[in-house]
Amino acid sequence: MIAAIPFWHRKRLHEMSPTEWESLCDGCGKCCLAKLEDEDTGEVYHTDLVCRYMDQESCQCTVYATRLAKVPGCTVLTPATVGDYQWLPYTCAYRTLHEGRPLADWHPLVSGDPDSVHAAGVSVRHRVLSEDRVPEEDWEEHIIHWVL
Numbered sequence: 709m710i711a712a713i714p715f716w717h718r719k720r721l722h723e724m725s726p727t728e729w730e731s732l733c734d735g736c737g738k739c740c741l742a743k744l745e746d747e748d749t750g751e752v753y754h755t756d757l758v759c760r761y762m763d764q765e766s767c768q769c770t771v772y773a774t775r776l777a778k779v780p781g782c783t784v785l786t787p788a789t790v791g792d793y794q795w796l797p798y799t800c801a802y803r804t805l806h807e808g809r810p811l812a813d814w815h816p817l818v819s820g821d822p823d824s825v826h827a828a829g830v831s832v833r834h835r836v837l838s839e840d841r842v843p844e845e846d847w848e849e850h851i852i853h854w855v856l
Contacts, residue, residue: 721787735831737767755850
C-alpha cells in the first residue's frame with residue numbers, strides 16, 4: 709500500500725508539497741548559525757552565534773513567516789537550491805535526502821518525537837549565543853567546528 713510508505717521515501721524533493729517540504733526540517737537550528745566566509749578561498753566557517761530571532765530553547769525561528777523582511781540574508785532552501793548550500797550540516801534532512809541518504813533515527817519524522825533532535829544532541833540547544841550579544845568584529849572568536 710503506497711500510503712504506508714513515508715512521503716520522503718516515495719517522493720523526490722521537488723515532488724513534495726510545501727507542508728511536506730517544511731516538515732523535513734528537524735529543528736536543529738544549525739542553518740541559523742552566523743557564518744563567516746573567507747573572501748580569498750570562499751570557505752564558510754560556522755560560529756556559535758545564532759540569529760537574534762531564534763528561540764534558543766526550541767531552536768525555532770520566532771518570526772518565520774516574516775523572516776525575509778527582518779533578515780534579508782536569511783537562507784531560503786528550495787528543492788532547486790538545496791545543493792547550492794555546501795555549508796549545510798551533514799545531518800540536515802534537506803542535504804541528506806538530496807544526497808540520497810536515509811533520515812537519521814533521531815529525525816522527528818522517523819522518531820515521531822519533535823524533541824528527539826535535542827535528545828540526540830544534534831541541535832544547537834544550549835550551545836549558542838544570540839548574535840546581538842557579540843559585536844560583529846568579534847565574531848571570528850566564535851568560530852566552531854562541531855557543526856559538520
